Amino acid sequence: MDLEVRHLRIICAIEEAGSLSRAAAALRLTQPGLSTQLRRIEGMLGGSLFDRTSSGAVPTPFGEVVLTRARAVLPTIDDLLGTAALAARGTGCFRLGSINSPLLGGVIAAIRERHPGGRITSRGQSSPNPLLDDIAQGRLEAAVVGDSPGYELAHRAGMVFEPVVTEPVFVALPAGHRLAAQEQVELADLAGEDWVSPPPDDDRTREYWHGVFLTTGARMRTTHEAEGRLLLELVRSGHAVSLCQATFEEVPGIAVRPIGGDPLWYRHVLAWHQDGPVAAIGPAVVEQARAAYGRAARRSAAYRRWSERTGAGRVGTGRTAERQGRDAPRP
Structure with missing residues (x-):
């Protein structure tokens, strides 16, 4: 399985929400379903992205590196997709x-x-x-x-x-x-x-x-x-x-x-x-x-x-x- 844009959106949503349960609600997923997706993303990237604690989900040092790049690349991708969508109409x-x-x-x-x-x-x-x-x-x-x-x-x-x-x-x-x-x-x-x-x-x-x-x-x-x-x-x-x-x-x-x-x-x-x-x-x-x-x-x-x-x-x-x-x- 290859890393997809939606996977970057998922990990950014978890960071923004501060917990898997709040992120799952925002993404209209179940918490077990989101946890499964996160494990698959971490498996593709080769490391743990978040420390799960009783107070929420906190990015690991490895997660911070990945999230920094995800936050940088997503606006460019969104701009490209939006431009392509307008051009296709x-x-x-x-x-x-x-x-x-x-x-x-x-x-x-x-x-x-x-x-x-x-x-x-x-x-x-x-x-x-x-x-x-x-x-x-x-x-x-x-x-x-x-x-x-x-x-x-x-x-x-x-x-x-x-x-x-x-x-x-x-x-x-x-x-x-x-x-x-x-x-x-x-x-x-x-x-x-x-x-x-x-x-x-x-x-x-x-x-x-x-x-x-x-x-x-x-x-x-x-x-x-x-x-x-x-x-x-x-x-x-x-x-x-x-x-x-x-x-x-x-x-x-x-x-x-x-x-x-x-x-x-x-x-x-x-x-x-x-x-x-x-x-x-x-x-x-x-x-x-x-x-x-x-x-x-x-x-x-x-x-x-x-x-x-x-x-x-x-x-x-x-x-x-x-x-x-x-x-x-x-x-």
């Missing part, structure tokens, strides 16, 4: 962001249809919150984001959130796993498993997963932190199981199964600024994003079987699980 440039989701292709197609001469760029992000910050500050025109029940995205002034679809969360198992032969897996049957999960981030997805898992009377034992190909390899090689999106396509060595009772849900959302260029074509963008989701749903054999068995709706409409998602239990 009115030029037919559409800068898009997306978390891991099957919607981005549909968003690009919708914009390209209506702005054939426009320049479209995109970038991925593991958490929705930095993408929302970028929309608010004019660095992105729109983004594909998402949230979990009970951990919905916080409202931001001037921003439009348009839900696209809510889907169940499935489990990815090694193909030779004892549960892979079943049509669906009960959450309680996974209690003794080793899990591989993405590193904790400020969207609190891991917190949601763990909270739901605790309803079985057991803890979700995350022994590996990974994402992308490394996560898949750990599952494929039989070292762990993982949660995955319902549209995830089975690959050799990995079996995807629904979880009995659908205890976990995820909502895909499109976000844009109400005064930005996407606002005028928002309904069309949402429609094409739903179509992209529908195509992804049809490619997933596990999702098709789940839909047929539960009567959730015709896979391919992009609306397969919307009703169930609204009724999904809160942790």
Whole structure:
């Protein structure tokens, strides 16, 4: 993981607030989530940035060195980003962001249809919150984001959130796993498993997963932190199981199964600024994003079987699980 501008903002916010709890409130994070982020930043930089005391967080000598440079560089970065944002307006440039989701292709197609001469760029992000910050500050025109029940995205002034679809969360198992032969897996049957999960981030997805898992009377034992190909390899090689999106396509060595009772849900959302260029074509963008989701749903054999068995709706409409998602239990 590389050091990002948002990491510099986090450590400056901690110094300004004087404690992790006050900084977490200002950043709209939980204190455990902020503590996890700080440990990751310190790991990247190679030293402790703050001494945690009963009265707050005080920069270490190493932290003072880092903070001095962070305070010096952030205004220059903000000026650069602000200038770029102003320059991009009115030029037919559409800068898009997306978390891991099957919607981005549909968003690009919708914009390209209506702005054939426009320049479209995109970038991925593991958490929705930095993408929302970028929309608010004019660095992105729109983004594909998402949230979990009970951990919905916080409202931001001037921003439009348009839900696209809510889907169940499935489990990815090694193909030779004892549960892979079943049509669906009960959450309680996974209690003794080793899990591989993405590193904790400020969207609190891991917190949601763990909270739901605790309803079985057991803890979700995350022994590996990974994402992308490394996560898949750990599952494929039989070292762990993982949660995955319902549209995830089975690959050799990995079996995807629904979880009995659908205890976990995820909502895909499109976000844009109400005064930005996407606002005028928002309904069309949402429609094409739903179509992209529908195509992804049809490619997933596990999702098709789940839909047929539960009567959730015709896979391919992009609306397969919307009703169930609204009724999904809160942790």
